[in-house]
Amino acid sequence: MRIGIFGGAFNPPHIGHVNAVKAAAERQNLEMLIVVPTGIPPHKPLPQCTPDPGIRLQMTKNAFSDVPNTIISELEIYSLDNNYTIDTISAIQKEFPGADLHLLIGTDMYDTLDTWKDSKALIELVRIIVLSRETINISSTELRDMFPERKGFEYVCPATYALIIKHRLYGAKPDWDWLRKSAHLMLDPDRIAHVDACEAEALRLAMHWKVDIDDAREAAILHDITKKLDFNENTCIIAEHGIDIGDYGENEAKLLHSITGAAIAQSVFGVSRPVADAIKAHTTGSLEMSTLAKIIYLADYIEETRDFPGVDTLRRLAYENLDAAMIMGLEMTINDLHERGIAPHAKTYNVLRALKGELA
DSSP, X not given: OEEEEEEEOOSSOOHHHHXXXXXXXXXXXXXXXXXXXXXXXXXXXXXXXXXXXXXXXXXXXXXXXXXXXXXXXXXXXXXXXXXXXXXXXXXXXXXXXTOEEEEEEOHHHHHTGGGSTTXXXXXXXXXXXXXXXXXXXXXXXXXXXHXXXXXXXXXXXHHHHHHHHHHTGGGOOOOHHHHHHHHHTTSOGGGHHHHHHHHHHHHHHHHHTTOOHHXXXXXXXXXTTTTTOOHHHHHHHHHHTTOOOTTOOGGGHHHHHHHHHHHHHHHHHOOOHHHHHHHHTTTTOOTTOOHHHHHHHHHHHHSTTOOOTTHHHHHHHHXXXXXXXXXXXXXXHHHHHHHTTOOOOHHHHHHHHHHTTOOO
16 A cells, blocks of 8 residues: 655645645655644744644644545654654554655755664665745745734635634634635524624724724624524523623523624634633623723714614714713613613613713
């Protein structure tokens, strides 16, 4: 059996790795590929931003999941000692006796091959295949620099990028188009126009009130991601995250999406606490609302697709006096609910009283 062996830090794995291996496998008629994410490389220390071994292993599994006849080996990844290729190859040789082993390496590694441990013995055990630079059009180092700039998502597979954003690996911030598409998939189609308009309004308010526009944009894009879920689906998320929801009842299911949306925004999209708090407060408000939270509450209320008596006045007020706009918005909400025979949540009353200075 002709087996290709491809090792690396995969920090993170990207399409250049995958394309290079696919091309080599086709050229060399390899029947199996063994991909070996390294644990502790002897020649070059891993950067401080390197994820835990388990996450790096999962990213590698995601990256090579569509490559046929491929095994992701754990021979090195959890090792606490330096990993030497000669030891890994010897272990693979014992597992696949008689196999024709091909070691796939980049040109940079090939240039230093004579410095590797027992390099002469290694060359006798495997055939060295140097990967073409034409198939590797990006480096992991470049990607680690790109992710904090909301770039680079196209160079990694979707599952790996989602994992990077979930844990905010490498200081990553989500690409805006990716985040919107991800959020839109979680919405009823007729909700998308509202969310897009809310994003635009939140940006204008954030710039006007000098609040971090990236935080405002993330909160606005994600604020309704659990809106379409029913009461039981929301309570499942609440139980899964161990959230105490207090006195919310089944008749207040529509309010729960702010709580579950904040939880999913953190657990799936890795948003910061201020962003999660803003999402959580966008239905009933909160006694400790930040300026960001007030912006999201009002953007949700006054975005351009909204059309109800008094909305133009509220829009103007939102750019003149944020707290006054909050008071007006809360009063309008309470009056509207009363007219429809719905009792407003107690939290809404308390937030209104706090803004008016009526709470002790």
